[in-house]
Amino acid sequence: xxxxxxxxxxxxxxxxxxxLPCNHSTISGNEYVYWYRQIHSQGPQxxxxxxxxxxxxxxxxxxxxxxxxxxxxxxxxxxxRDTAVYYCIVRVAGAAGNKLTFGGGTRVLVKP
Amino acid sequence: DAGVIQSPRHEVTEMGQxxxxxxxxxxxxxxxxxxRQTMMRGLELLIYFNNNVPIDDSGMPEDRFSAxxxxxxxxxxxxxPSEPRDxxxxxxxxxxxxxxxxxxxxxxxxxxxxxxx
Numbered sequence: 001x002x003x004x005x006x007x008x009x010x011x012x013x014x015x016x017x018x019x020l021p022c023n024h025s026t027i028s029g030n031e032y033v034y035w036y037r038q039i040h041s042q043g044p045q046x047x048x049x050x051x052x053x054x055x056x057x058x059x060x061x062x063x064x065x066x067x068x069x070x071x072x073x074x075x076x077x078x079x080x081r082d083t084a085v086y087y088c089i090v091r092v093a094g095a096a097g098n099k100l101t102f103g104g105g106t107r108v109l110v111k112p
Numbered sequence: 113d114a115g116v117i118q119s120p121r122h123e124v125t126e127m128g129q130x131x132x133x134x135x136x137x138x139x140x141x142x143x144x145x146x147x148r149q150t151m152m153r154g155l156e157l158l159i160y161f162n163n164n165v166p167i168d169d170s171g172m173p174e175d176r177f178s179a180x181x182x183x184x185x186x187x188x189x190x191x192x193p194s195e196p197r198d199x200x201x202x203x204x205x206x207x208x209x210x211x212x213x214x215x216x217x218x219x220x221x222x223x224x225x226x227x228x229x
Binding site: 103 | 116147155157203205217218220221222
């Protein structure tokens with residue numbers, strides 16, 4: 001699975017959009033981009049995933065560049081409860097039994 | 113659905129003792145994963161099962177660790193004998209691949225905080 005690079009931390013203001021970048025310049029054509037987050041003292045939680053088209057669900061939007069070498073997770077209206085570590089992961093769907101390898105992630109602090 | 117259920121939530125034991133962590137996956141999920149999280153190493157995959165069969169245990173640190181899945185609704189992770197460096201949060205997760213093998217989401221339990229003194 002391709003490696004990802006994320007900033008170690010970032011702050012954002014409550015009520016504003018939070019844009020979390022992820023670089024995956026070595027991504028292969030059959031690798032998906034997944035985002036998970038981990039709120040303090042809880043297990044990781046799935047947010048969203050995509051291949052090449054932009055995706056949106058009730059939690060967030062995922063914007064993938066045309067060359068697929070980077071992506072951005074957007075939390076449209078950040079709340080204090082969005083404070084968490086956000087993990088960007090790339091892997092081949094259906095391969096190796098859904099095994100996910102977590103990197104260091106981005107520690108997001110939402111401030112009032 | 114109650115989600116992935118892990119027990120105990122917290123475990124404190126002394127070095128040399130046997131520790132057993134338990135996990136009940138979400139009903140209908142055919143993959144089960146055990147992860148360990150520490151400050152130094154982050155989240156590490158220890159082992160995963162498919163249809164109760166261990167598929168990849170390459171992340172198991174050493175022979176002191178063993179995992180079993182006797183049926184589709186129960187798994188255990190055992191450490192015998194335990195050591196202080198085993199102190200960590202241990203997460204269990206389950207998933208089902210989905211009809212197109214693209215809708216893959218791991219659902220994690222709340223974890224077991226293990227402290228070995």
